[in-house]
Amino acid sequence: MGFDIRKEIERLKKEKNAVILAHNYQIKEVQEIADYVGDSFELSRIGKEVNAEIIVFCGVKFMAESAAILSPEKKVLLPVEDAGCPLANTIKAEDVRALKRSYPGVPIVTYINSSVEVKAESDYCCTSSNAVDIVNAIDSEKVIFIPDSNLGSFVQEKTDKKLILWDGHCNVHNRVNVEDILRMKALYEDAYVVCHPECRPEVVESCDIACSTSKMIEVAKETDRKTIILVTEEGMRHRLEREVKGKLIAVASPKLMCIDMKKTGLQHVYEALALDQVEVKVSKEITEKALVPLKRMLEIGRKQKEFIGV
Ligand code: 13P
Numbered sequence: 229m230g231f232d233i234r235k236e237i238e239r240l241k242k243e244k245n246a247v248i249l250a251h252n253y254q255i256k257e258v259q260e261i262a263d264y265v266g267d268s269f270e271l272s273r274i275g276k277e278v279n280a281e282i283i284v285f286c287g288v289k290f291m292a293e294s295a296a297i298l299s300p301e302k303k304v305l306l307p308v309e310d311a312g313c314p315l316a317n318t319i320k321a322e323d324v325r326a327l328k329r330s331y332p333g334v335p336i337v338t339y340i341n342s343s344v345e346v347k348a349e350s351d352y353c354c355t356s357s358n359a360v361d362i363v364n365a366i367d368s369e370k371v372i373f374i375p376d377s378n379l380g381s382f383v384q385e386k387t388d389k390k391l392i393l394w395d396g397h398c399n400v401h402n403r404v405n406v407e408d409i410l411r412m413k414a415l416y417e418d419a420y421v422v423c424h425p426e427c428r429p430e431v432v433e434s435c436d437i438a439c440s441t442s443k444m445i446e447v448a449k450e451t452d453r454k455t456i457i458l459v460t461e462e463g464m465r466h467r468l469e470r471e472v473k474g475k476l477i478a479v480a481s482p483k484l485m486c487i488d489m490k491k492t493g494l495q496h497v498y499e500a501l502a503l504d505q506v507e508v509k510v511s512k513e514i515t516e517k518a519l520v521p522l523k524r525m526l527e528i529g530r531k532q533k534e535f536i537g538v
């Protein structure tokens with residue numbers, strides 16, 4: 229009998245009491261082997277709540293770090309150590325300290341796509357699924373929003389507060405322009421166009437809706453239109469093809485490919501489980517500080533769920 233990598237992964241998972249979490253942008257094979265597939269918010273919540281000793285986090289570093297901070301009692305493994313997020317690298321802790329000196333007393337909301345050191349300097353975390361709610365929940369007229377300025381502009385459109393933005397971008401979503409959208413709309417005339425709020429404001433404006441990756445599944449199911457154009461990383465197509473039946477799913481541009489999200493394959497998941505690698509380690513001091521904004525985000529999310537009765 230040959231070596232069946234999927235069976236071996238399943239065996240090791242049981243033996244070690246491990247779960248596999250995968251972001252919506254992971255390759256098809258990894259999404260299929262995962263226990264949970266989701267957006268950044270869902271995965272951080274699931275990572276905290278799930279009953280397991282080991283989490284194999286198939287995504288990028290900031291996601292695995294958030295899981296490690298939220299679940300210090302679990303071992304969190306990132307199968308490919310250098311799977312990072314260029315957006316997260318656009319700001320450092322010292323930049324946040326400088327912002328605090330320039331705007332004393334103004335609360336800082338940090339997109340989860342950031343390093344643990346940056347989170348540790350922040351007041352609140354947010355993801356694309358709750359950025360507007362988090363900003364609106366803060367008792368201050370001014371808010372510093374870092375590091376994604378496109379997501380910040382998206383939030384600015386939906387709040388009366390004055391946002392101070394950092395000039396960071398996701399180089400994948402920021403590459404798309406309005407011409408790309410118009411070309412797709414001309415090709416698929418009655419399509420529903422769904423983008424991620426990390427896209428440029430004028431691109432967001434040219435689409436039907438901007439939302440987190442998991443919300444895209446909901447809206448794609450709800451619309452009567454038979455074609456969905458995705459203006460987000462191309463891995464999202466697999467999730468939609470699995471869950472939204474009878475509709476054509478098209479990705480707006482070949483530019484929508486995040487190299488870091490594509491680094492993890494089945495072999496890496498197997499090696500991670502077999503060798504317990506690469507364990508994400510965050511110092512106790514940074515964990516304690518970064519836990520504050522992350523917990524505030526989960527708490528605001530929990531209160532809002534109670535409020536709308538879900
Ligand atoms: P979501 O939280 O919407 O999944 O987005 C994560 C991300 O990295 C987008 O580029």
Ligand code: SF4
Binds near residue numbers: 313314316399486488
């Ligand atoms: Fe980071 Fe952009 Fe890749 Fe998301 S798609 S992980 S924001 S580089």
